[in-house]
Amino acid sequence: xxxxxxxxxxxxxxxxxxxxxxxxxxxxxxxxxxxxxxxxxxxxxxxxxxxxxxxxxxxxxxxxxxxxxxxxxxxxxxxxxxxxxxxxxxxxxxxxxxxxxxxxxxxxxxxxxxxxxxxxxxxxxxxxxxxxxxxxxxxxxxxxxxxxxxxxxxxxxxxxxxxxxx
Numbered sequence: 001x002x003x004x005x006x007x008x009x010x011x012x013x014x015x016x017x018x019x020x021x022x023x024x025x026x027x028x029x030x031x032x033x034x035x036x037x038x039x040x041x042x043x044x045x046x047x048x049x050x051x052x053x054x055x056x057x058x059x060x061x062x063x064x065x066x067x068x069x070x071x072x073x074x075x076x077x078x079x080x081x082x083x084x085x086x087x088x089x090x091x092x093x094x095x096x097x098x099x100x101x102x103x104x105x106x107x108x109x110x111x112x113x114x115x116x117x118x119x120x121x122x123x124x125x126x127x128x129x130x131x132x133x134x135x136x137x138x139x140x141x142x143x144x145x146x147x148x149x150x151x152x153x154x155x156x157x158x159x160x161x162x163x164x165x166x
Contacts, residue, residue: 009085010034016081017041023076026068030112031119037131040119042106043073074101 013034020043021027030042045068066072082096106112127136 006036008088012084012088013039013081016077016084019080020073020077024068024073027073031116033119033122035122035126035129040122042112042115042119043070045070045073070103 014032017029017032017039021029026045026047028044028046030044032041033039047068078097082094085096086092086094104115106115126132127134129135
């Protein structure tokens, strides 16, 4: 892909990412980066009570989006960005994203810092990425991710909702 086209696509994805929070009062966003074949981003869901476990809402029924959920935010981002990217490419109906997404709950400030660093540094490691067909060195991305994101899933403390990268 031409560099100009990539820059236009990245800017479009960034605008849609930022609009995700503007449209949803319960969402705040943090670090975000567009990679050649995926994106990384931190989504904070506001409104929960710190220290309280939350059950996954199931009353909406299997396969239906649950309001104010991470799945709803990610699904809306994928839908809006697919429409926009296909529009820019002059095509319609083409699939852009894989079906699911990878998620982890960030438990504390030091983990938040490590995740931010990982996201910001990720473009500089593309030449080593196992998903890069031209990678110069294949390493275990799973081991690297496991080292960053350890521990059980639980509610994100509300103290993280105001943290924004500089």
